[in-house]
Amino acid sequence: MLLAALCLSLGAAGAARGEVDGVSGNQNNDPSTSRMVSSSDLVFSMIPNHFLTGSGVEVVMRYDFDEDPSSKNSVNQWNGGYDLYLKTAYDYTRWDGPLGMLYFFSLCFSLMMLL
């Protein structure tokens, strides 16, 4: 109980100091309080979990190599909403012209005649 209370109090104090994942010194990657550094060894490394540097003053953002970008709302999904005739909702808001409905009704009448 006492240990749990102690851990809770330490955690609260850490949060008050602006710690993220137990690392202090940086709050939400604020450029006014911390400096951005990117390098070749951070971008690519053969060690799977090379971000664990052990330093207490760095917060490293992690990169998900297994992420599937098609599941996100990205540019390549903008044309995903097409139907059998490759028309989107935008196309259905266009008017065919004065003869558009005429062709539709004539098609319906011809189908009714076949029946």
Add this chain to the structure above:
Amino acid sequence: MYHLEEHTYWYNDYNINLDSAGVWGTQGPLGVSGALGILGALGPTGIALQAGMTTTSDGIYVAAASSNKSTVVRQTMPIRFSHDASVYRIYDLFEMYSRNYAKRMCSSSSSSSSCDVNDSSFAVDASTVLKQKDDSNQGEKDPNLLIYDGATVGVDDKYSFTSKYNQFVHLNLVPYGGIPGAPGLQLGGSWDNLNMTLALSCGSSSSSKKTLHTTTSNFVASSLFNSQKALVPFITTRLRKNELCDVSVSLRIDSGKDSNPSNDWTGYYLYVTGSGLQTISESVKNPDPDIWGLRKQSDGRSAFNINGPHQTWIPF
């Protein structure tokens, strides 16, 4: 692009990460191959020669003074920005220095040392450093070279510069060589293992520089069935105005086969590309507009356009 409100979940988008705050900023428009880099208008093939400057053997831009026969060292270039010439922008010229001269440059001038101050837009041509046995210019033994069994197997160099603006700086260390007599790399060829280390130390004064980041790449000798598993070393960081920096470059050749490496790698090129500039207008002097800096985001706070992955944030 600042006029587009890119979403934070576009982490895997290559195009967005070409922003200077992105992962591949060093490849982007403000990187080493961009408009402000070695190939741009401010480089050795750019406007300097058109404006009447010449280049010395060390890579310094000099212009003839109109009053007498002496020459003036030029490190900046003013460009008319507004149509009526009420606003000028002053950019740093991008020099390609020789290794000997770049080593003598400093980050701040003092009365005791008469060295030239280096800015954050330059490159160092050390493409033949691993072929020389001593400092041929001075005729003395070069203490930065590591010589084993009569062959140069390594070099440790340090270059100093100062950041005159709040800017992004991209450092690139590019090895040179591969097959003797053939510049560049050759796929499938066999050459020695190369170990490269690039480090950046910065501080507000010469005595208070601390190491910001160190990156190491190991190029293992490739065979027909192996492939390289390292990137060419680069560091992208954000520097503040009047910050003094040191760049440390270390190369080690390791043949791994015998004790006498064949020295296929002949040297390296170091590129330091800064994105800062200075704006001068008749009404307001804005020495550091920081036009590629922080922007007010949709949530009201000022930040870089993207805060992507693969970034380390070091507190000031």
